[in-house]
Amino acid sequence: MLVVRGLEAGYGAAPVLRAVDLTVAAGTIAAVVGANGAGKTTLLRALSGMIRPAAGQVLLAGEELRGTPVEQLVRRGMAHVPEGRGVISELTVDENLRLGGLWRRDRADAARALDEVYDLFEPLARRRRHLGHQLSGGERQMLALGRALVGRPRLLLLDEPSLGLAPRVVARIMALLRQLRDRTGLTVLLVEQNVRSALAVADQGVVMSLGQVVIAAPAATLRDDVDLRHAYLGF
């Protein structure tokens, strides 16, 4: 689904990503882990067009994406849920969710997707008319994820979904990702500080350090191989 080759990106003159290579198979979850400042968020930003890569190739289902306007990326099936969540505080839960499907031509399916999100996230269904700023951190995270799902993405880029959430909510979100992968074939690139939770749900583990991918391996290998864990994950 996603092939990244030699990706270089950064902020102004300061390079962050250095020759990043990555492959994520369709219908799998890849967890990107690594120390603070390793470049995980920058990788998601470069993939979703929030920052312009300086070099390299990004293919989504075989089609080159570099230089594609963000709106086109969304139409091609990419959804990015950034860290900090991007919920619009002045809009209601329902309005925020509908934003995720505004661009879709198939209105009937957009309405179905909205209903599915309310089924998945019962707290959102109970707070349809609440404003974004009236939600708890966990509800906001559900809303950001729900809004992305209303667009029926093929590839979901998720930045730190567990940030600031109670373990029970984190477990729920991870279980949901697995369910979406299994039921709909969704492909997920998941950036997480919570390495154990991320590797528990992921098919592939990708460790970044100093702007590079230092190891990409089956998540089970990273979970179970004590030497690898010590060397790359520090536990």
Ligand SMILES: Nc1ncnc2c1ncn2[C@@H]1O[C@H](COP(=O)(O)OP(=O)(O)OP(=O)(O)O)[C@@H](O)[C@H]1O
């Ligand atoms: N907007 C920005 N302008 C300039 N430099 C930035 C910006 N955002 C991040 N950086 C720098 O890019 C580097 C990588 O940051 P990035 O946020 O991608 O790391 P990360 O792996 O996601 O870290 P964390 O786990 O702490 O969120 C860091 O050195 C950071 O200071």
